Amino acid sequence: MTDVLTPxxxxxxxxxxxxxxxxxxxxxxxxxxxxxxxxxxxxxTLMPLVWLVFGVTKTLPELYSANxxxxxxxxxxxxxxxxxxxxDDGIFARWILNTAGYALGGAAIATLLSVAAGYAFDKFQFxxxxxxxxxxxxxxxxxxxxxVVPLYLMMSEAQMTDTYWSVLIPVMVNPxxxxxxxxxxxxxxxDELLEAARLDGASELRTFFSVGLRLMGPGAxxxxxxxxxxIWNNFFLPLVMITDNDLFxxxxxxxxxxxxxxQNPDYTRMVVVGSAVATIPLILLFIPLQRRWRAGxxxxxxx
Amino acid sequence: xxxxTGTPGRTGTKGKGTAATRGGRRGGVLLxxxxxxxxxxxxxxxxxxxxLWLSFFRDRYDGIGWDGPQRVFAGFHNYARALTDExxxxxxxxxxxxxxxxxxxxxxxxxxxALLLDTAITAGRRFFQTVLFLPHIVPxxxxxxxxxxxxxPGLSPIIDALDAIGVQADFLNGGGVLGSLVNIAxxxxxxxxxxxxxxxxQAIPKATIEAARIxxxxxxxxxxxVKLPQVFPAVMVxxxxxxxxxxxxxxxxxxxxxxxxxxxxxxxxPNMLAYSAAFNSNDYHYAATVSVLIAVLAGVLSFAVTTxxxxxxxx
Numbered sequence: 001m002t003d004v005l006t007p008x009x010x011x012x013x014x015x016x017x018x019x020x021x022x023x024x025x026x027x028x029x030x031x032x033x034x035x036x037x038x039x040x041x042x043x044x045t046l047m048p049l050v051w052l053v054f055g056v057t058k059t060l061p062e063l064y065s066a067n068x069x070x071x072x073x074x075x076x077x078x079x080x081x082x083x084x085x086x087x088d089d090g091i092f093a094r095w096i097l098n099t100a101g102y103a104l105g106g107a108a109i110a111t112l113l114s115v116a117a118g119y120a121f122d123k124f125q126f127x128x129x130x131x132x133x134x135x136x137x138x139x140x141x142x143x144x145x146x147x148v149v150p151l152y153l154m155m156s157e158a159q160m161t162d163t164y165w166s167v168l169i170p171v172m173v174n175p176x177x178x179x180x181x182x183x184x185x186x187x188x189x190x191d192e193l194l195e196a197a198r199l200d201g202a203s204e205l206r207t208f209f210s211v212g213l214r215l216m217g218p219g220a221x222x223x224x225x226x227x228x229x230x231i232w233n234n235f236f237l238p239l240v241m242i243t244d245n246d247l248f249x250x251x252x253x254x255x256x257x258x259x260x261x262x263q264n265p266d267y268t269r270m271v272v273v274g275s276a277v278a279t280i281p282l283i284l285l286f287i288p289l290q291r292r293w294r295a296g297x298x299x300x301x302x303x
Numbered sequence: 304x305x306x307x308t309g310t311p312g313r314t315g316t317k318g319k320g321t322a323a324t325r326g327g328r329r330g331g332v333l334l335x336x337x338x339x340x341x342x343x344x345x346x347x348x349x350x351x352x353x354x355l356w357l358s359f360f361r362d363r364y365d366g367i368g369w370d371g372p373q374r375v376f377a378g379f380h381n382y383a384r385a386l387t388d389e390x391x392x393x394x395x396x397x398x399x400x401x402x403x404x405x406x407x408x409x410x411x412x413x414x415x416x417a418l419l420l421d422t423a424i425t426a427g428r429r430f431f432q433t434v435l436f437l438p439h440i441v442p443x444x445x446x447x448x449x450x451x452x453x454x455x456p457g458l459s460p461i462i463d464a465l466d467a468i469g470v471q472a473d474f475l476n477g478g479g480v481l482g483s484l485v486n487i488a489x490x491x492x493x494x495x496x497x498x499x500x501x502x503x504x505q506a507i508p509k510a511t512i513e514a515a516r517i518x519x520x521x522x523x524x525x526x527x528x529v530k531l532p533q534v535f536p537a538v539m540v541x542x543x544x545x546x547x548x549x550x551x552x553x554x555x556x557x558x559x560x561x562x563x564x565x566x567x568x569x570x571x572x573p574n575m576l577a578y579s580a581a582f583n584s585n586d587y588h589y590a591a592t593v594s595v596l597i598a599v600l601a602g603v604l605s606f607a608v609t610t611x612x613x614x615x616x617x618x
Contacts, residue, residue, distance in 0.1 A: 027424070030424050030522065031425070031426065034419050035426045037419060038416065038419055038420070038425055038428075041416060041435060041493070042435065045434055045435055045490065045493070046434060048453060048490070049437065051449065051452075051453060051460070064458060067460055067463075068459065068460030113338055113342065114339065116335040117336050117339040119335060120331070120335035121336075124331065126332050132336070132340075136343070141543070141601065141602070142351070142602075143547050143597055144551060145597070146550075146551075146574075146594045146597040146601065147347060147350045147351065149591070150351065150354035150591055150594050151346060151349075153353065153581070153591060154353045169345070170346045173343050173346045173347065175343070175347075203331070204330065204331025204332075204335070205335070207331075229439070229440060233442040233444075235442070235444040236553055236554065240581075240582075251444040254448060255448075255561070258448055258561065258562075259561045268458075271448060278442065278445060279440075279441050279442065279445055282440050283441070286440050290433060290436055
């Protein structure tokens with residue numbers, strides 16, 4: 001896991017590390033204390049995930065009877081996953097596709113709009129620029145959930161609820177992305193380059209796509225990753241907007257199943273397996289990308 | 304929008320082109336900002352204004368109510384109702400108490416682990432960083448479901464283990480609930496905030512830390528009196544986001560409430576109250592009022608934190 005991350009960014013050789021000869025017993029004491037504290041935090045972090053992974057190997061009775069932190073005596077992973085995709089006429093696959101659609105589509109458009117807006121805020125002078133920017137920043141600070149219920153009320157007047165759009169449109173807007181994009185733009189795009197493109201007679205939009213967007217690529221990837229995760233993890237918005245099972249996200253579906261386990265106790269097993277299936281691929285996919293996050297936050301000037 | 308299109312001509316310091324290119328530049332701003340602001344207006348400003356408008360009306364049922372409700376102006380009636388509504392007041396109290404426990408705990412832990420990961424004395428720093436970050440990728444709903452399972456007697460190995468040493472733990476009822484919720488939130492957010500502060504720590508010039516070393520400061524002394532003050536802005540950003548996040552408390556108590564094993568009700572937080580008013584009692588005006596009040600509370604707290612942060616950094 002760590003090997004994936006090491007080659008790209010070697011730790012800066014600090015003077016502290018280059019003096020190995022001075023390590024006395026006090027140093028070792030501090031080293032082990034610090035490491036043990038981190039290890040405790042790591043165990044705490046991994047504990048629920050380990051429980052989840054072991055849960056996938058179990059039958060329903062085993063979930064209740066066996067030790068949660070050990071695997072099943074038998075091996076039921078494939079049966080469990082097959083059952084998951086058969087439950088309720090295979091609707092789980094549909095929920096995965098829906099969630100992926102919301103997350104990919106929403107994040108792609110949110111990224112493009114944020115980058116364009118951040119670029120405009122950075123590279124153009126126009127009346128009221130900082131006022132408009134302040135409005136965007138205020139958007140970062142409004143609790144998302146305080147907006148969702150009114151948004152639902154508004155959309156239901158327009159008969160827009162219970163459609164793909166009712167989830168997709170709200171997640172296409174990411175004010176925090178504009179904030180990051182403005183910082184990326186000022187760091188990554190030299191003004192001279194834009195002047196050159198303009199002198200060549202390129203239109204502003206053309207300049208943005210050929211010069212701006214290209215240079216802001218790495219920053220745009222960070223914004224995309226943030227928004228993708230945010231949409232994938234969003235529970236409240238689809239819960240409010242969607243009542244049609246066929247349009248559900250994974251989270252909503254699992255919530256429905258877990259609320260119904262009074263009628264059918266086997267839903268507990270489905271929820272455990274479904275949670276693992278929804279989580280583990282994402283973790284594996286994103287571990288190699290986490291360095292991008294850190295770099296993106298640095299460039300975004302959050303320090 | 305009006306002020307972008309309105310006052311013509313002034314493209315500022317960089318604008319030394321002809322009138323034609325300046326016009327092109329204004330068009331460029333419109334094309335680049337327009338789509339974002341159109342959607343921003345629709346999904347942020349619109350709902351807020353609509354909620355504000357709705358909050359000043361209420362439904363009136365005439366006679367036997369066959370004609371359906373009539374929307375009538377209500378002045379501050381809904382606000383008066385919320386501010387005397389025990390569910391709203393208790394919910395707000397719970398969220399504030401939750402925030403008072405959760406926010407300082409999370410920020411202190413995040414700063415501690417960011418500092419530990421920043422000093423050379425910790426072994427396996429890259430590994431720990433990756434592990435701590437994992438929960439950020441786990442959907443909040445799934446984290447809540449898994450933790451509620453870990454809080455449920457019968458399913459939970461933790462309760463079994465505590466039972467074995469004679470401790471009766473109830474994570475889903477009474478006073479334990481708040482701690483259980485704080486635990487889920489800390490688990491979810493620790494890694495992200497550690498990274499946020501760690502990134503800032505990495506940006507401190509090496510010379511600054513070396514100077515402290517030469518002055519004879521040890522690791523711990525350096526951490527607290529040199530590094531922490533340097534990353535104060537990042538800590539404040541983390542605090543601000545955490546406060547706003549804690550006001551939104553919904554998913555975890557909702558899962559607890561739905562689990563049927565818990566004393567958490569369906570109106571346990573203001574957010575749950577807004578949801579329940581809208582979808583269980585179809586009382587849109589009250590739902591809108593509660594949403595406005597949550598946003599106002601967020602505004603007040605954000606203002607307080609940023610003012611505090613600015614005053615601190617000005618000193």
